[in-house]
Amino acid sequence: MNKSEFRIQNSESSLGPGPKGFRAAGVAAGIKATGGLDLGALMCDGPTVAAGVTTRNLFASAPVLVCRERLAKRGPIRGVIVNSGCSNACMGAAGLRDAHEMTRLAERAAGTQQGEFLVASTGVIGRPLPMEKIRAATPRLMESLRPDGWEDFARSIMTTDLVPKISRRSFQVDGADFVVMGVAKGSGMIHPNMGTMLAFVATDFPIFYRHAASALLRSVVHRTFNCTTVDGDTSTSDTVILLAKGGARKGFGGGSEGGKIFKAALLEVATDLSKAIARDGEGATKLVTVEVEGATAEIKARIVAHSIARSNLVKTALFGNDPNWGRICCAAGYAGVAFDTNEFSLKLQGKEVMRHGMPTGFDARTLSAALKSPEVLLQAKIGSGKGAACVWTCDLTYDYVKINAEYTT
Amino acid sequence: MNKSEFRIQNSESSLGPGPKGFRAAGVAAGIKATGGLDLGALMCDGPTVAAGVTTRNLFASAPVLVCRERLAKRGPIRGVIVNSGCSNACMGAAGLRDAHEMTRLAERAAGTQQGEFLVASTGVIGRPLPMEKIRAATPRLMESLRPDGWEDFARSIMTTDLVPKISRRSFQVDGADFVVMGVAKGSGMIHPNMGTMLAFVATDFPIFYRHAASALLRSVVHRTFNCTTVDGDTSTSDTVILLAKGGARKGFGGGSEGGKIFKAALLEVATDLSKAIARDGEGATKLVTVEVEGATAEIKARIVAHSIARSNLVKTALFGNDPNWGRICCAAGYAGVAFDTNEFSLKLQGKEVMRHGMPTGFDARTLSAALKSPEVLLQAKIGSGKGAACVWTCDLTYDYVKINAEYTT
Numbered sequence: 001m002n003k004s005e006f007r008i009q010n011s012e013s014s015l016g017p018g019p020k021g022f023r024a025a026g027v028a029a030g031i032k033a034t035g036g037l038d039l040g041a042l043m044c045d046g047p048t049v050a051a052g053v054t055t056r057n058l059f060a061s062a063p064v065l066v067c068r069e070r071l072a073k074r075g076p077i078r079g080v081i082v083n084s085g086c087s088n089a090c091m092g093a094a095g096l097r098d099a100h101e102m103t104r105l106a107e108r109a110a111g112t113q114q115g116e117f118l119v120a121s122t123g124v125i126g127r128p129l130p131m132e133k134i135r136a137a138t139p140r141l142m143e144s145l146r147p148d149g150w151e152d153f154a155r156s157i158m159t160t161d162l163v164p165k166i167s168r169r170s171f172q173v174d175g176a177d178f179v180v181m182g183v184a185k186g187s188g189m190i191h192p193n194m195g196t197m198l199a200f201v202a203t204d205f206p207i208f209y210r211h212a213a214s215a216l217l218r219s220v221v222h223r224t225f226n227c228t229t230v231d232g233d234t235s236t237s238d239t240v241i242l243l244a245k246g247g248a249r250k251g252f253g254g255g256s257e258g259g260k261i262f263k264a265a266l267l268e269v270a271t272d273l274s275k276a277i278a279r280d281g282e283g284a285t286k287l288v289t290v291e292v293e294g295a296t297a298e299i300k301a302r303i304v305a306h307s308i309a310r311s312n313l314v315k316t317a318l319f320g321n322d323p324n325w326g327r328i329c330c331a332a333g334y335a336g337v338a339f340d341t342n343e344f345s346l347k348l349q350g351k352e353v354m355r356h357g358m359p360t361g362f363d364a365r366t367l368s369a370a371l372k373s374p375e376v377l378l379q380a381k382i383g384s385g386k387g388a389a390c391v392w393t394c395d396l397t398y399d400y401v402k403i404n405a406e407y408t409t
Numbered sequence: 410m411n412k413s414e415f416r417i418q419n420s421e422s423s424l425g426p427g428p429k430g431f432r433a434a435g436v437a438a439g440i441k442a443t444g445g446l447d448l449g450a451l452m453c454d455g456p457t458v459a460a461g462v463t464t465r466n467l468f469a470s471a472p473v474l475v476c477r478e479r480l481a482k483r484g485p486i487r488g489v490i491v492n493s494g495c496s497n498a499c500m501g502a503a504g505l506r507d508a509h510e511m512t513r514l515a516e517r518a519a520g521t522q523q524g525e526f527l528v529a530s531t532g533v534i535g536r537p538l539p540m541e542k543i544r545a546a547t548p549r550l551m552e553s554l555r556p557d558g559w560e561d562f563a564r565s566i567m568t569t570d571l572v573p574k575i576s577r578r579s580f581q582v583d584g585a586d587f588v589v590m591g592v593a594k595g596s597g598m599i600h601p602n603m604g605t606m607l608a609f610v611a612t613d614f615p616i617f618y619r620h621a622a623s624a625l626l627r628s629v630v631h632r633t634f635n636c637t638t639v640d641g642d643t644s645t646s647d648t649v650i651l652l653a654k655g656g657a658r659k660g661f662g663g664g665s666e667g668g669k670i671f672k673a674a675l676l677e678v679a680t681d682l683s684k685a686i687a688r689d690g691e692g693a694t695k696l697v698t699v700e701v702e703g704a705t706a707e708i709k710a711r712i713v714a715h716s717i718a719r720s721n722l723v724k725t726a727l728f729g730n731d732p733n734w735g736r737i738c739c740a741a742g743y744a745g746v747a748f749d750t751n752e753f754s755l756k757l758q759g760k761e762v763m764r765h766g767m768p769t770g771f772d773a774r775t776l777s778a779a780l781k782s783p784e785v786l787l788q789a790k791i792g793s794g795k796g797a798a799c800v801w802t803c804d805l806t807y808d809y810v811k812i813n814a815e816y817t818t
Contacts, residue, residue, distance in 0.1 A: 058750050059742035090738050092751075092767045125735025126768050236739050312721070312805075313813055320814030326534025329499050330645050333468035341467050342501075358501040359535050396721075397814075398807050404722055405729030405806075 015150070016168055019179040019204035021045040021245045023145035026156025029137035031085035031123075031130055039137050040156030042200050043079030043110060043145055048243040049207045050077035051214040052118070053221045055238035061089035062099040063119040064239055070118060074210060080118040080200060080241055081106040081138070082157050084185070088121040088129050089236040098129045105135060109142035120198050120239045122185060123159055154183040157198055160282050160403055161185050167272035169265040171205075173258035178205040180265045184273035186228075186280075199225060199240045199273055205262045207244035216263055217242045224270035227302075227391045228278050229309050242266075278392035279374075283399030287392065288318055291379045292332075295387030300337045302389040304382060307335035315396035318376055323367040325353040332380060339382040347379040424559070425577055428588040428613035430454045430654045432554035435565025438546035440494035440532075440539055448546050449565030451609050452488030452519060452554055457652040458616045459486035459527070460623040462630045464647035470498035471508040472528040473648055479527060483619060489527040489609060489650055490515040490547070491566050493594070497530040497538050498645040507538045514544060518551035529607050529648045531594060532568055563592035566607055569691050569812055570594050576681035578674040580614075582667035587614040589674045593682035595637075595689075608634060608649045608682055614671045616653035625672055626651045633679035636711075636800045637687050638718050651675075687801035688783075692808030696801065697727055700788045701741075704796030709746045711798040713791060716744035724805035727785055732776040734762040741789060748791040756788040 018024070022044050029039040052071045054064045070077065081102055088095045103117040110117070121129065144152075154164035168181040182201035207213045221240055279287040290309045295301035308314055311331035317324040325346055332344065346354040349370040353362050376395075427433065431453050438448040461480045463473045479486065490511055497504045512526040519526070530538065553561075563573035577590040591610035616622045630649055688696040699718045704710035717723055720740035726733040734755055741753065755763040758779040762771050785804075 055743075057739060057742040058748065059738045059753075087735075090735055090763070090766070090768065125733075125739060126763075236735075236742060312809070316810050316813035319810065322814065324534075326496075326499055326645075329468045330466060330534060333466040333645060334464075339467065344468075354499070354535075357499070359499065396810060398810050400721070401725050401728065401805060401807050401810060404725035405731065 015166060016170060017179065018147055018150050018168070018181045019202050019245065021204055022202045022243070023147050024149040024153035025141055025144040025146060026149070026152035026154070027137055027141045027144060029083070029141075030133045031083055037152060037156035038083055038085045039134065039141050040082045040153040041079060041106060041141055041145060042153055042202060042243070044202070044243055044245055047076035047078060047246045049210050049213045049246050050118070050244075051210070051217040051242045053218055053240045055236060057236045057238070059090055059236045061087050061121060061237045062091060062095035063088055063121045064237060065096060066099045066103065067118045067120070067239060067241070070115060073115070075115055076246070077118060077243065078110065078112045078116040079106065079243070080120060081141075082120040082122075082198065082200075083129070083134065084157050084159050085123040086121060086127050086129050087123045087125050087237045090126045091128060094128065098131055101131060102129070102134060105138040106142060109139045118241055120237065120241075122157060122198055122237050125236060150181065150183060157183065157185040159185065162280055163276075165273050165276040165280070167269040167276070169268050171261050171265045173205070173261055178203065178262070180205065180262065180269050182269045182273055184277060186277040198237065199270070200243070201241070201266065201269060202243045203262065203266070204245045205258070206246070207262075212259070213242060213244055216259075216266065220263070220267050220270045223267065224274040227389070228274045229306065229391060229393045275392050278394050281394035281400075282403045283397040283401070284394030285319060285397055286374050286376050286395050288315070288376045288378065288394055290391045290393065291377070291388070292382060293379075293388040294343070294381040294383040294385055295337070295339070296383065296385035297387040298389055299387070301382070301387040302391070303337050304332050304335045304380065305389045305391040307331045308378065308380065309391040309393035312396055315393065318371065319395035319397045321368045321371040323348055323353065323362070323364055323371060325359070328378060328380070329354065332382065343381075343383045345381040349373070349377055424575060425579060426588065427556055427559050427577070427590045428611050428654065430613055431611045431652070432556050433558040433562035434550055434553040434555060435558070435561035435563070436546055436550045436553060438492070438550075439542045440492055446561060446565035447492055447494045448543065448550050449491045449562040450488060450515060450550055450554060451562055451611060451652070453611070453652055453654055456485035456487060456655045458619050458622045458655050459653075460619070460626040460651045461527070462626055462649045464645060466645045466647070468499055468645045470496050470530060470646045471500060471504035472497055472530045473646060474505060475508045475512065476527045476529070476648060476650070479524060482524070484524055485655070486527060486652065487519065487521045487525040488515065488652070489529060490550075491529040491531075491607065491609070492538070492543065493566050493568050494532040495530060495536050495538050496532045496534050496646045499535045500537060503537060507540055510540060511538070511543060514547040515551060518548045527650055529646065529650075531566060531607055531646050534645060559590065559592060563594075566592065566594040568594065571689055572685070574682050574685040574689070576678040576685070578677050580670050580674045582614070582670055587612065587671070589614065589671065589678050591678045591682055593686060595686040607646065608679070609652070610650070610675065610678060611652045612671065612675070613654045614667070615655070616671075621668070622651060622653055625668075625675065629672070629676050629679045632676065633683040636798070637683045638715060638800065638802045684801050687803050690803030690809075691812045692806040692810070693803030694728060694806055695783050695785050695804050697724070697785045697787065697803055699800045699802065700786070700797070701791060702788075702797040703752070703790040703792040703794055704746070704748070705792065705794035706796040707798055708796070710791070710796040711800070712746050713741050713744045713789065714798045714800040716740045717787065717789065718800040718802035721805055724802065727780065728804035728806045730777045730780040732757055732762065732771070732773055732780060734768070737787060737789070738763065741791065752790075752792045754790040758782070758786055
């Protein structure tokens with residue numbers, strides 16, 4: 001990895017250039033009542049090798065259905081058009097018609113063939129897309145696509161997010177420079193079950209095989225977006241799209257050296273974005289990392305980590321800087337994974353509070369002070385196996401309740 | 410059912426007499442910092458037929474382990490001693506020693522054989538029981554046992570509960586009068602997985618067979634306490650105990666007519682207590698009933714109902730009187746149960762908001778006004794099967810966060 005950059009703050013500091021051949025944009029189409037950016041696009045100058053991972057929610061939104069259909073057809077993909085403010089979910093045939101029309105509007109303005117754009121929508125469920133506004137704004141959106149338009153794109157997909165989420169890594173393979181860059185949105189209705197919320201990642205690294213891109217994306221999503229939870233609610237719109245610039249004669253094939261370097265960069269970008277989503281969880285005051293080790297299998301460690309990360313009691317205690325480790329044991333104990341509680345050990349902020357199933361005795365005041373931090377680390381050891389997992393979440397606060405009690409009405 | 414009474418409010422109105430032969434009490438032992446009642450007991454004049462259902466949490470508390478052991482031994486059970494303010498969970502061998510000593514203190518004061526008392530504790534996890542206080546207070550507790558001591562007993566087991574929870578039903582079998590009476594506590598860390606929180610039910614109906622009492626209790630718990638969720642957190646202390654006065658030459662055996670009448674009364678008492686727990690959920694402003702029908706099996710309906718009832722987004726929307734039905738669809742859609750979303754219909758407060766997977770169109774203002782109620786009913790139909798289930802929960806409010814961010818420190 002030659003260079004690594006990560007930005008989630010809204011600053012004018014320099015984020016390096018995006019992957020060669022890609023342009024991005026975001027405009028205000030009037031979908032959001034606030035008048036903010038709400039229609040975005042990401043496009044490649046030529047065909048890409050595309051891969052996607054979408055929600056497992058039965059009420060998958062219309063844009064999710066369109067993405068699945070187009071990715072399954074394996075035709076060339078040139079880009080994606082996205083709106084915020086309305087998720088176009090639970091709208092039946094009308095929703096599908098609108099999602100298809102959104103892609104056609106983008107394709108027409110971009111001069112591509114039909115079927116070459118993907119689409120995503122995020123916002124309130126069960127309301128029709130305001131198509132007149134989208135029809136009116138799409139030509140302007142596509143005209144404003146620029147190589148440095150990534151921040152506008154990131155802003156245009158935000159809903160309750162407080163900050164745009166962008167991550168970039170550059171790397172070298174065989175002396176040539178490449179970039180992988182991604183944006184994500186997500187703040188509430190965040191719980192992994194395949195993709196979590198929207199993320200779009202582009203690279204100029206020439207992935208040749210579609211199935212390799214797809215396998216690689218799934219592997220990375222499993223370790224990143226699917227390790228993020230804000231409130232345990234799996235959205236109807238979850239979508240992660242990877243667009244790799246095509247046109248290469250040969251490129252990354254399976255386990256090549258270049259492919260490994262690319263995968264490492266993609267993993268870092270996806271990790272950045274996943275942590276940014278947890279950190280920016282609705283109402284959150286802190287990023288919480290839950291590490292579980294010693295399980296007899298990775299999946300068991302994941303289940304225990306998710307159980308802890310999803311517990312409202314753990315999350316409210318962390319909001320209150322309360323070293324209430326009993327709640328963490330409790331959440332591990334009901335996870336549904338068998339382990340010997342006499343082997344259970346737990347650390348909060350590096351301080352061991354439980355060893356082999358018994359409290360160690362610690363100064364609650366000192367530990368509470370240590371929890372007053374924007375980043376909190378919980379580490380549980382449930383046995384002597386090799387299975388380990390890490391999940392990112394946030395605390396549960398008054399503001400989560402406020403945001404979600406006042407969202408639509 | 411001749412007569413049905415239910416009281417959760419603290420009023421001096423008359424609750425009918427308890428089951429014959431049972432006495433109850435609650436005293437202040439100084440375990441709670443507030444000085445409130447915190448040590449209670451329920452005792453029968455003779456041996457009982459006892460049944461119990463306890464938590465599936467791996468970190469089952471020491472009292473839970475003692476109850477399991479004694480119920481498995483099938484010796485005569487005379488009563489139960491309970492404290493609030495400290496759960497005696499995650500305390501290893503010392504916790505087990507303390508739980509055993511609590512039973513011996515009660516047995517000695519009551520003059521029963523060793524092993525004839527059950528024990529339960531509820532409160533903070535991971536702190537030692539203050540045994541000196543319990544030693545000092547138990548003789549006084551046992552002396553104060555009275556046939557009309559049920560309310561003191563109900564108060565002595567409260568933690569964050571705002572109201573004591575008592576329910577009573579009287580019924581006749583073959584011309585004789587019987588009573589089933591129960592108390593429960595529970596407000597946070599409430600999510601079903603076998604027993605949920607503490608509940609103690611006594612009856613003077615002569616159940617003869619222990620296995621019949623046990624099967625009957627499990628069946629009722631499955632439909633009542635296990636249908637209650639406040640925050641998705643399954644406690645380490647969950648215990649439901651049924652004590653049926655013994656001494657009968659013959660009594661309820663399996664499917665006898667009297668047994669059926671008793672079971673109906675027990676089901677009503679357990680339903681009352683379960684709804685009382687949900688209504689008194691930490692910070693709750695309303696009782697929420699989630700009914701799911703049309704599933705191909707009861708377990709599938711239960712899973713969908715629990716998924717809706719556990720969703721933080723649904724629960725915060727209800728707190729805000731927000732008819733945000735999309736969140737209910739979303740929670741049903743990620744429950745992990747396959748159904749045809751085109752068959753999904755949903756009613757809020759009796760108003761159909763979604764029919765066959767499409768919004769019906771409704772006046773949000775009117776529906777929001779209807780949601781401003783201390784009881785809210787959500788009814789989902791997920792197909793045309795015969796599987797149905799009902800789950801009780803509450804809304805998620807600022808006060809839930811406040812209570813749980815400030816609990817131990």
